[in-house]
Amino acid sequence: xxxxxxxxxxxxxxxxxxxxxxxxxxxxxxxxxxxxxxxxxxxxxxxxxxxxxxxxxxxxxxxxxxxxxxxxxxxxxxxxxxxxxxxxxxxxxxxxxxxxxxxxxxxxxxxxxxxxxxxxxxxxxxxxxxxxxxxxxxxxxxxxxxxxxxxxxxxxxxxxxxxxxxxxxxxxxxxxxxxxxxxxxxxxxxxxxxxxxxxxxxxxxxxxxxxxxxxxxxxxxxxxxxxxxxxxxxxxxxxxxxxxxxxxxxxxxxxxxxxxxxxxxxxxxxxxxxxxxxxxxxxxxxxxxxxxxxxxxxxxxxxxxxxxxxxxxxxxxxxxxxxxxxxxxxxxxxxxxxxxxxxxxxxxxxxxxxxxxxxxxxxxxxxxxxxxxxxxxxxxxxxxxxxxxxxxxxxxxxxxxxxxxxxxxxxxxxxxxxxxxxxxxxxxxxxxxxxxxxxxxxxxxxxxxxxxxxxxxxxxxxxxxxxxxxxxxxxxxxxxxxxxxxxxxxxxxxxxxxxxxxxxxxxxxxxxxxxxxxxxxxxxxxxxxxxxxxxxxxxxxxxxxxxxxxxxxxxxxxxxxxxxxxxxxxxxxxxxxxxx
Amino acid sequence: xxxxxxxxxxxxxxxxxxxxxxxxxxxxxxxxxxxxxxxxxxxxxxxxxxxxxxxxxxxxxxxxxxxxxxxxxxxxxxxxxxxxxxxxxxxxxxxxxxxxxxxxxxxxxxxxxxxxxxxxxxxxxxxxxxxxxxxxxxxxxxxxxxxxxxxxxxx
Numbered sequence: 001x002x003x004x005x006x007x008x009x010x011x012x013x014x015x016x017x018x019x020x021x022x023x024x025x026x027x028x029x030x031x032x033x034x035x036x037x038x039x040x041x042x043x044x045x046x047x048x049x050x051x052x053x054x055x056x057x058x059x060x061x062x063x064x065x066x067x068x069x070x071x072x073x074x075x076x077x078x079x080x081x082x083x084x085x086x087x088x089x090x091x092x093x094x095x096x097x098x099x100x101x102x103x104x105x106x107x108x109x110x111x112x113x114x115x116x117x118x119x120x121x122x123x124x125x126x127x128x129x130x131x132x133x134x135x136x137x138x139x140x141x142x143x144x145x146x147x148x149x150x151x152x153x154x155x156x157x158x159x160x161x162x163x164x165x166x167x168x169x170x171x172x173x174x175x176x177x178x179x180x181x182x183x184x185x186x187x188x189x190x191x192x193x194x195x196x197x198x199x200x201x202x203x204x205x206x207x208x209x210x211x212x213x214x215x216x217x218x219x220x221x222x223x224x225x226x227x228x229x230x231x232x233x234x235x236x237x238x239x240x241x242x243x244x245x246x247x248x249x250x251x252x253x254x255x256x257x258x259x260x261x262x263x264x265x266x267x268x269x270x271x272x273x274x275x276x277x278x279x280x281x282x283x284x285x286x287x288x289x290x291x292x293x294x295x296x297x298x299x300x301x302x303x304x305x306x307x308x309x310x311x312x313x314x315x316x317x318x319x320x321x322x323x324x325x326x327x328x329x330x331x332x333x334x335x336x337x338x339x340x341x342x343x344x345x346x347x348x349x350x351x352x353x354x355x356x357x358x359x360x361x362x363x364x365x366x367x368x369x370x371x372x373x374x375x376x377x378x379x380x381x382x383x384x385x386x387x388x389x390x391x392x393x394x395x396x397x398x399x400x401x402x403x404x405x406x407x408x409x410x411x412x413x414x415x416x417x418x419x420x421x422x423x424x425x426x427x428x429x430x431x432x433x434x435x436x437x438x439x440x441x442x443x444x445x446x447x448x449x450x451x452x453x454x455x456x457x458x459x460x461x462x463x464x465x466x467x468x469x470x471x472x473x474x475x476x477x478x479x480x481x482x483x484x485x486x487x488x489x490x491x492x493x494x495x496x497x498x499x500x501x502x503x504x505x506x507x508x509x510x511x512x513x514x515x516x517x518x519x520x521x522x523x524x525x526x527x528x529x530x531x532x533x534x535x536x537x538x539x540x541x542x543x544x545x546x547x548x549x550x551x552x553x554x555x556x557x558x559x560x561x562x563x564x565x566x567x568x569x570x571x572x573x574x575x576x577x578x579x580x
Numbered sequence: 581x582x583x584x585x586x587x588x589x590x591x592x593x594x595x596x597x598x599x600x601x602x603x604x605x606x607x608x609x610x611x612x613x614x615x616x617x618x619x620x621x622x623x624x625x626x627x628x629x630x631x632x633x634x635x636x637x638x639x640x641x642x643x644x645x646x647x648x649x650x651x652x653x654x655x656x657x658x659x660x661x662x663x664x665x666x667x668x669x670x671x672x673x674x675x676x677x678x679x680x681x682x683x684x685x686x687x688x689x690x691x692x693x694x695x696x697x698x699x700x701x702x703x704x705x706x707x708x709x710x711x712x713x714x715x716x717x718x719x720x721x722x723x724x725x726x727x728x729x730x731x732x733x734x735x
Contacts, residue, residue, distance in 0.1 A: 239653045240731045251659075253649050421732060467730050478650045479727055501706075529732040 051301030054148025118329025201232025406489025
């Protein structure tokens with residue numbers, strides 16, 4: 001299976017010339033070893049972990065970023081490694097199946113060879129296979145499970161709740177779940193999850209008035225005679241990054257002092273291993289691991305970093321492992337502990353890519369998904385346009401999918417500029433594929449989809465960009481919110497990530513002319529976090545644009561000039577903008 | 581969640597509980613105001629506020645703990661707790677340095693009360709939240725940054 005890039009491209013050329021279907025199982029079978037998913041059990045305690053699947057029930061494409069910059073102490077360290085730098089750091093062979101899973105390299109060619117990733121029916125097969133070897137293993141769902149697809153939005157998250165139960169989830173913690181509203185969350189927790197015996201945990205969600213826990217902070221489980229505690233950590237900035245009004249009575253925050261309290265309590269009650277199921281984002285988890293003691297591992301998500309091996313963080317009393325398990329159903333983390341007495345004496349970790357061609361679909365899950373989709377198939381499959389371009393979202397500054405969204409917003413709304421949130425979810429589309437309503441909803445399916453057109457002064461535009469940029473590049477991880485930079489249409493700019501707020505954004509231009517601080521511009525946007533905003537849903541705006549265009553080609557990716565991060569920064573490669 | 585406690589308090593009217601607390605001597609607003617002149621609360625910058633409240637020669641202290649969010653969920657109601665481990669603490673003041681009038685509160689602690697206050701403050705923008713503790717006639721201080729952001733755009 002291992003080959004260099006040149007051999008790889010040769011194989012593709014031969015395959016294409018002979019008319020072989022590159023997406024076929026036979027093509028893949030020749031490249032991936034038959035024992036790809038043979039993961040021998042280690043020790044006596046096992047956790048399976050997936051996170052941020054963003055409601056993708058079927059196999060999809062998902063391109064990892066080529067820009068994922070670290071700042072402060074995080075420069076050049078996991079997870080801020082892209083492309084070849086990531087392969088080198090983890091000893092992954094270029095051109096291999098793993099290289100395709102963990103990087104953007106040769107994405108469109110490699111995708112045709114290795115096929116789609118994820119899909120709950122395939123994930124179910126993998127989970128069951130690993131569980132069969134690991135009696136008592138717990139399946140942890142790190143959240144962002146209920147949001148991200150058309151069907152999860154249209155079923156009010158019910159399709160994902162049912163799929164999570166069928167998958168065999170044991171413990172879950174939330175982020176985007178909260179955007180279905182506090183009442184809906186509590187309904188699912190107290191009804192569906194209670195019946196299915198799923199623990200929904202979050203130590204850092206308390207009531208605004210008295211500071212009472214909203215959910216169980218942690219659960220204790222017996223695994224093969226070993227007492228383990230799992231502590232939940234919801235996304236700390238849910239009421240800031242998402243609408244406050246959806247969870248008006250709940251307060252979040254990082255709360256590492258109370259995290260320490262719960263770790264200590266669990267240990268005092270006899271926990272021999274303590275793990276955290278976290279939606280902090282990886283940089284926040286790394287900092288928390290250095291401050292809170294007594295945690296064996298933090299299973300992290302939110303920042304969508306597919307990190308092949310845990311980062312070992314030393315703190316005052318020991319070592320905490322920090323993992324991050326990617327997104328979109330693409331990976332399943334497998335952590336095996338050998339626990340003796342009250343200590344984890346050794347561990348083995350694998351972050352397994354879920355290649356749908358290598359894992360037969362579980363018939364039960366496949367039937368469940370089919371049934372959930374049936375009422376919507378026609379709507380989902382509506383062909384809006386064809387894309388000659390390669391459409392992806394992930395990356396610190398922009399993606400072609402987002403470029404398409406801001407282009408559509410500017411055109412339909414008659415705006416000078418447009419903003420699109422720096423979301424990290426959203427599937428990838430290969431050149432030549434149809435843009436269906438389903439693929440458009442992958443980028444836009446949220447419960448606050450209103451579009452807006454606002455008159456803003458140049459000064460306001462800058463202050464918004466500075467504010468969001470600080471949420472991404474504040475040197476202190478506890479001030480980072482885990483999203484990417486707001487996508488900007490119509491405005492060229494220069495960014496200095498290592499600067500401080502107010503000094504990162506410079507040389508803003510609209511149509512080549514400097515943005516005037518006092519002049520008013522028409523700015524289109526979507527996903528307002530304030531209450532009571534009305535406006536046409538973003539998918540309707542973009543769908544009308546796509547139906548009109550019919551073919552998408554020649555998208556011009558607006559990426560800022562980046563200053564001060566160094567030309568050999570391992571968090572950036574193949575940058576299409578200017579790297580000064 | 582203690583729904584019963586919440587309903588009882590709602591039913592009994594929240595204002596009533598505050599009145600009870602004042603009557604029991606837990607809060608002494610008039611006393612506190614008497615200690616710090618109105619001019620301190622009206623001062624437009626930190627320097628003037630400190631000067632007008634008579635806090636000179638501030639000493640940074642690690643015995644003061646400020647508990648406040650790193651990023652405010654709502655700038656209009658930011659929960660702040662200050663704990664002073666300094667013996668003989670008689671007053672705790674809170675300032676949001678970039679507010680139009682930075683001095684927000686000054687609590688007088690009488691008769692050996694624990695050096696602890698918990699309240700909510702309003703913040704106009706990202707700023708240091710500063711606590712000034714008076715003990716034995718001296719003034720001690722600590723500060724923590726609380727960010728006020730426009731929100732949105734989360735991953």
